Amino acid sequence: MTLGEQPRPVRPTVVSTTPSKPEIDPILEALDPDRSRPADVVNSQGLTLSFGNKRILSDIHIAFRRGTITALIGPTGCGKSTFLRTINRMNDKVSGFRHEGDVTLEGESIWAPRQDLLSLRRRVGMLFQRPNPFPMSIRDNVVAGVKAHQIAKGKQLDVVAEERLRQVGLWDAVKDRLKDSPFRLSGGQQQLLCLARALAVGPEVLLLDEPTSALDPISTELVEGLLRQLTPALTLIIVTHNLGQARRASDNTMFLYEGQLVEHGPTEELFERPKEARTERYVTGRMG
Amino acid sequence: MMAQVMRRARVARRITDGFRQIEGGVWQGAARVAVLLPLAALLFAVTILVIKARPAIIVNGWGFFTRSGFDLGRSYATTVNHIHGVAVPLGASYGAGSLIIGTLESSAIAVIIALPISIGAAFALTERMPRWVSQPLGFFIELLAGVPSVLFGLWGILTLGPWLAQHVYPTIANNMPNVPVLNFFRGSAGHGEGLLTTGLVLALMIVPIITATTRDLFSQVPPLPKEGGEALGMTDWEVARRVTLPWVRSGIIGATVLGLGRAIGETIAVAMVSGSLLASVAPNAYGTFGTLAAAIVTQLDSASTDGTGFAVSTLAELGLILAVISVAVNLAARLVIKRSARLGAPVGRAA
Numbered sequence: 298m299t300l301g302e303q304p305r306p307v308r309p310t311v312v313s314t315t316p317s318k319p320e321i322d323p324i325l326e327a328l329d330p331d332r333s334r335p336a337d338v339v340n341s342q343g344l345t346l347s348f349g350n351k352r353i354l355s356d357i358h359i360a361f362r363r364g365t366i367t368a369l370i371g372p373t374g375c376g377k378s379t380f381l382r383t384i385n386r387m388n389d390k391v392s393g394f395r396h397e398g399d400v401t402l403e404g405e406s407i408w409a410p411r412q413d414l415l416s417l418r419r420r421v422g423m424l425f426q427r428p429n430p431f432p433m434s435i436r437d438n439v440v441a442g443v444k445a446h447q448i449a450k451g452k453q454l455d456v457v458a459e460e461r462l463r464q465v466g467l468w469d470a471v472k473d474r475l476k477d478s479p480f481r482l483s484g485g486q487q488q489l490l491c492l493a494r495a496l497a498v499g500p501e502v503l504l505l506d507e508p509t510s511a512l513d514p515i516s517t518e519l520v521e522g523l524l525r526q527l528t529p530a531l532t533l534i535i536v537t538h539n540l541g542q543a544r545r546a547s548d549n550t551m552f553l554y555e556g557q558l559v560e561h562g563p564t565e566e567l568f569e570r571p572k573e574a575r576t577e578r579y580v581t582g583r584m585g
Numbered sequence: 586m587m588a589q590v591m592r593r594a595r596v597a598r599r600i601t602d603g604f605r606q607i608e609g610g611v612w613q614g615a616a617r618v619a620v621l622l623p624l625a626a627l628l629f630a631v632t633i634l635v636i637k638a639r640p641a642i643i644v645n646g647w648g649f650f651t652r653s654g655f656d657l658g659r660s661y662a663t664t665v666n667h668i669h670g671v672a673v674p675l676g677a678s679y680g681a682g683s684l685i686i687g688t689l690e691s692s693a694i695a696v697i698i699a700l701p702i703s704i705g706a707a708f709a710l711t712e713r714m715p716r717w718v719s720q721p722l723g724f725f726i727e728l729l730a731g732v733p734s735v736l737f738g739l740w741g742i743l744t745l746g747p748w749l750a751q752h753v754y755p756t757i758a759n760n761m762p763n764v765p766v767l768n769f770f771r772g773s774a775g776h777g778e779g780l781l782t783t784g785l786v787l788a789l790m791i792v793p794i795i796t797a798t799t800r801d802l803f804s805q806v807p808p809l810p811k812e813g814g815e816a817l818g819m820t821d822w823e824v825a826r827r828v829t830l831p832w833v834r835s836g837i838i839g840a841t842v843l844g845l846g847r848a849i850g851e852t853i854a855v856a857m858v859s860g861s862l863l864a865s866v867a868p869n870a871y872g873t874f875g876t877l878a879a880a881i882v883t884q885l886d887s888a889s890t891d892g893t894g895f896a897v898s899t900l901a902e903l904g905l906i907l908a909v910i911s912v913a914v915n916l917a918a919r920l921v922i923k924r925s926a927r928l929g930a931p932v933g934r935a936a
Binding site for chain 1: 811815820823827828834
């Protein structure tokens with residue numbers, strides 16, 4: 298079963314700007330480069346993961362629909378972050394890492410021999426718990442990945458930097474100090490800078506590991522608002538401890554408990570009418 | 586009975602209290618003296634050096650920096666001239682030009698060789714090796730820093746120098762293109778005593794210092810920025826070059842200056858492998874040369890035969906120049922650190 302089989306919740310921001318399905322010209326639809334691509338961007342097929350003898354995830358089956366935001370919730374130590382970090386293979390180098398089952402990106406295993414780790418990470422970006430700017434100027438931070446992947450060079454880099462800083466709403470605040478250190482920015486601004494940096498390499502999937510846990514409420518709201526604008530171009534998977542955030546910001550929610558995927562489905566449904574008793578206890582705050 | 590015990594206890598208490606106060610006072614006084622001691626020692630050393638060097642400074646003049654050569658003049662000061670009221674043996678002539686250049690050349694070679702090796706070693710120790718390998722290895726590197734320099738000199742002159750002169754230098758000398766800078770490595774390969782051998786020995790001596798410091802710096806870089814680089818699809822090399830290294834840039838500059846300071850001031854090992862040429866600079870990378878520090882130690886013996894004391898005074902002037910260069914290097918480093926700290930993160934900053 299995939300999330301895609303369930304009815305998609307109404308998202309006012311998207312609905313108001315995108316024409317509904319039947320109005321799309323069939324010719325245009327045939328030309329859509331996404332047409333031949335699987336609707337599920339990331340697909341975890343029975344993923345079981347252990348570090349040494351410690352099993353962290355057991356038999357996780359879930360698919361992530363293109364252009365959706367999925368919140369990943371569960372109590373501390375349930376394997377949320379581990380699951381997230383599997384998708385861009387950040388766990389591979391952890392000692393004792395073993396896995397069974399598979400995770401696919403666009404239908405191809407992320408561990409396939411022909412899968413290039415560097416380009417996988419270009420396609421699957423990541424935002425961390427705390428802002429982690431590099432020790433270089435603000436502008437260089439934004440284009441660090443672009444330079445590494447040789448997507449653009451020279452004067453183009455300035456264009457990319459401006460475009461991405463505008464996209465995250467940071468341009469006006471930093472345009473006069475692009476050559477300055479990022480460490481003088483506020484925590485929220487630093488996190489937005491990291492978001493701009495992640496977006497600059499043009500990922501398809503963005504993994505967010507509690508991206509607002511170190512931010513104040515206003516910055517949190519700013520980041521949440523931005524995430525909405527990133528869909529449907531990007532597929533977002535966001536780990537969060539903040540149930541309110543999961544509810545506000547996501548289309549679908551998956552609830553992990555002790556390494557098992559207890560329940561997943563449209564966010565509204567999971568919060569209002571959980572099928573599992575454990576889900577209900579967690580989302581109502583009786584278990585945490 | 587009880588009252589007596591109480592009174593004794595009170596008396597004992599008063600005595601200990603008194604002792605404690607005296608103790609505190611002594612401790613405070615000792616701490617003040619201890620703080621001032623290094624300052625006093627430095628002041629004393631510099632003052633003595635200046636007093637001793639004064640006659641030489643007056644007579645040798647500014648030309649001392651451009652001239653080269655060490656001529657004590659008439660032996661045992663049998664004939665003495667008086668220049669600006671200073672007694673100088675007839676024919677005595679001194680110049681520090683080649684020594685200053687030699688000092689800078691050999692230290693520069695040492696740092697150029699040692700820096701990449703040290704950074705590479707520190708990087709391997711902190712990022713590439715399991716703890717059970719890196720810990721004993723790091724310990725050995727620190728031990729290397731404690732090896733007396735005379736042993737390095739001995740090994741350089743007996744083993745390394747001759748071996749290089751026979752098996753390595755000729756190949757380099759014959760194959761270097763005849764272009765500026767590189768043509769310095771052409772020509773006669775010498776016998777093993779000389780600039781490049783000294784640079785190599787000095788490099789070996791300062792590698793442990795720079796490596797140990799750099800390793801400590803690397804281990805203080807928080808993991809999150811490095812992970813950020815990896816997650817962005819950077820290679821390990823790119824993460825090291827763009828994230829880890831810049832993070833500790835100012836610290837590495839400091840470590841390098843620490844090493845440079847040691848190379849500039851290194852005396853006995855250089856005296857053993859440099860060939861102790863006083864009169865001129867090395868004609869090429871393999872030629873013999875001299876440094877300020879080595880000249881002081883090798884010339885002190887013959888200088889004391891100068892009855893006027895002028896030769897010893899000149900050596901003191903060499904010492905003064907050496908001190909000034911060391912201080913200047915340190916100040917320059919501080920300036921660079923200050924400027925590069927503008928972009929970098931403070932070392933160990935939680936992220």
